[in-house]
Amino acid sequence: MASWQTNPVLRVDHITMRFGGLIAIDDLSFTVGRNDITALIGPNGAGKTTVFNCLTGFYKPTEGMIVMRHEDGKEFILERMDDFRISQFAKVARTFQNIRLFAGMTVLENLVVAQHNTLMKASGYTVAGILGAAGYRRAEREAIEKSKYWLDKINLTDRADDPAGDLPYGAQRRLEIARAMCTEPKLLCLDEPAAGLNPRESDDLNKLLLSIRKDQGIGILLIEHDMKVVMEISDHVVVLDYGQKIADGTPAQVKTDPAVIRAYLGVDEEEAPPIAEKLVTEAIVRAEHESQPPGKQGER
Amino acid sequence: MEYFLEQLINGITLGSIYGLIAIGYTMVYGIIGMINFAHGDIFMVGAFISLIAILAIGLTASASFALLLLALILVLAIAMILAAAYNWTVERVAYRPLRGSFRLAPLISAIGMSIVLQEFVRIAQGGRPKPMQPLISGGIELMHTTTERGDFVVRLSTMQIVIIVSTLALMALFTALITRTSLGRAQRSCEQDMKMASLLGIDVNRTISITFIMGATLAAVAGLMFFLRYGVIDFYIGFLAGVKAFTAAVLGGIGSIPGAMLGGMVIGLIEVFWSAYFSVEYKDVAAFAMLAVVLIFLPQGLLGKPEVEKV
Missing domain, CATH: 3.40.50.300 (P-loop containing nucleotide triphosphate hydrolases)
Structure with missing residues (x-):
């Protein structure tokens, strides 16, 4: 069994977040390993930032439970805590997209x-x-x-x-x-840490995150669009689409998951106008351009 | 020259009182971006509490200086604690529930609280002015000239020394509090981004409450000083003093504590010198005209920082 299943630091349990008629997160469950880098990915509007807002007390999920569990067995039910207490006692820290x-x-x-x-x-x-x-x-x-x-x-x-x-x-x-x-968090939540960074800065960031995981022994949960970062450093990837989890596993597993490919390329691959498909594909693999030969794009 | 010196001392004394009240305006504005219009009335409440405490202790000018000083420190402590309780309550019942509402809501609520405090004091204590014999007398003679019309003496009274010294001491203490302590850092971080501060584990509501408490203690000090210096108070003194102090805060650059102090001094000096050399009737006009002139040429006030542009 993977580390995030046996001894998770964070357990997101069947949470749903409704804004009026809009369902931003729909019955989502996943876990974050105690000493893993977990990436939360998905197309724009998939509900990733909403998940973060639920974790850090900005929103109270309509349904479900979010539990932080420290090594000593202490548990904190995050949706019942004020935002400053989440940082102070449950030890969750976060950064923002901006x-x-x-x-x-x-x-x-x-x-x-x-x-x-x-x-x-x-x-x-x-x-x-x-x-x-x-x-x-x-x-x-x-x-x-x-x-x-x-x-x-x-x-x-x-x-x-x-x-x-x-x-x-x-x-x-x-x-x-x-x-x-x-x-001194036990869980560090990063919302698109690599956004707007040049390749060298992005590499520095990867090194920083890996060293944090190694030296501090904490869990890191990150939202990232830069697939290069995701594939290079994460141990565990959770993929969201329209507020639902469509895949969950190691980077290698997720990369080849048909549901993931469908979410990124559009529901009906055959029917989608070729030009749109091309744009989407380009957006995903843009980051891989520098390190991989262009021919490899075809594999995905 | 003697006349000028005397007016200068009077101006600095009055300016100190305005400055103390202005700090309360500027701190609250700094942290939650609202003008606490009830702050002038907290000053008035502080003055009334001082009066009641003085009468309760049975303090008279006949007491020895050491005893008088000790008793006044006790009076001051009582006034500070009770004024802080008033301001804390005002924030808790009238402003906190409106946080996150539209910008004008707490402002209107503040005007309401100002009226509530005024009317409360008017009904509870009566509308007539409350006079008091001067408690602290004596002073230093700075200059003595004899002219054919009589002697002209420039005096720095003990009361004036007390006011100026304690204002400077409080100013230094508060500056140290804001720049050196963790509480001050928390306040400054709330000023910039409340949400982010709370994500770093700072209890924003408590930090705001403490800010109101700090402002109220200074207003209470000003209330006692005002009462001791001018010897008469009524339920309405909070209004004009509040408006002047607010003007001082804007003049000095709202959000800046040294600015509030400087603004208070400027307003106090203008008021006193205008009354001395031109006409007493127009002293308020002069003070507010000065505000208009400064804001035209220095929109951020004398010591205010320009808004940080987010790129």
């Missing part, structure tokens, strides 16, 4: 603010902090040490005191991931 750094704060502050709860406790809810208690100063030093560790990992140590909004795009993406990691 960058949402605190642009006016420095790079370092962005990382320290993610450790707010630890610091708040150490500072005796600010009272001891104002008085400059030793415990608070030590906690703050530790928070800065941890931030420096992540800055080093994402190669931004020399820009620690610049406003986060001044960083180039690729660096902002890495900083977002580092900030999410500073909350």
Whole structure:
């Protein structure tokens, strides 16, 4: 049995999300392995971001249950928790499709603010902090040490005191991931982390994600359109279409699944106008262009 | 020259009081982008609580200076705690349920809360002005000139020293709180992106409540100072002081704490100097005209940061 079936960190259990008459997610179940990189893929509008919004408390699913399970056996039912508690206690962190750094704060502050709860406790809810208690100063030093560790990992140590909004795009993406990691999550949810990155930045991102999985031993769930990233780094792929799960397995299994090919190419392959099919195919394999010879496209 | 110096001291004193109230406006605006119109009335409530506390303790000017100071610190603590409770309640019942509603909703609610507080105090405490003998007397003589018309003495009263010193101290404390502590960082992150802050585990509602509490404590300090300095309060003082402080906050650049302080000083000085050299009747006109002029040439206010454009 695969790792995500035996000891999952996250269990999404028959969730349905309705907005009025629109069913965005329809009876979806999947699991995320404790130390796996899981990719959530699917055509535009398949409901991937809605799944993320349910996980992080933006939406409450109409039906079903989402359970986070820590190594020590503690379980958290996410749809019953406020969004800040999901981060604080259930230990789920997320990033967005569009960058949402605190642009006016420095790079370092962005990382320290993610450790707010630890610091708040150490500072005796600010009272001891104002008085400059030793415990608070030590906690703050530790928070800065941890931030420096992540800055080093994402190669931004020399820009620690610049406003986060001044960083180039690729660096902002890495900083977002580092900030999410500073909350010490057990599950890191990334919404299209590779969007808008050039091939070199995209490679750096892959390395960063692989090293996070290796060093921190946490689960990573990512939405990604870039198939190159998906196939290279993920251990487990879940494919959505129209809010339903159409495939679930290793990258190799999913790649050859007829349902997946149908979802990406259109329902009736024969009837679809050839020009549309060509456009869709191109969109999927665009990322593979650099690494694979064009002839390989035919295989899919 | 003596006259100028005296007016300068008066202006700084008045400006300190405006500045303290303005910080409350600017902090709340910074974090949730609304003008808390009831803030001026929290200042008024703070002044009334101070009055009640002073009478309850039975404080008179005959007490020794040390005792007086100790008692006033106690009065201040009571006023701060109760004013904070008022402002917390106002936020909890009138603003939080409207968060996420259209922008104007909490604003209208704030105007309503302002009227509620005014009327509550008017009914509970009566509409007549409440005078009080000056508690703190004495001061330092700065300048003494004798002319044929008589002596002209420039004095810096103990009360003025107390007001200016405590304003500067509070200003330093709050700046440190915002820039140095984790609470301040949480507040600044909520200012920029509330949703993201809550995803990082920050309790946004609690952070906003704390902001209201902090604003109210400063308003209570201003209330006590105002009462001790001018010796008379009524249920309506919150309105004009609130509008002036709001003007100060906008003038200094809304969202900026040093800006609020500077704006308060500017408004206080203009008001005092206009009354001194031109006409008392038009002092408010002068203050608001200054606001218009500054906003034409510096739309973000004196110390405000231009909006960060998202690319």
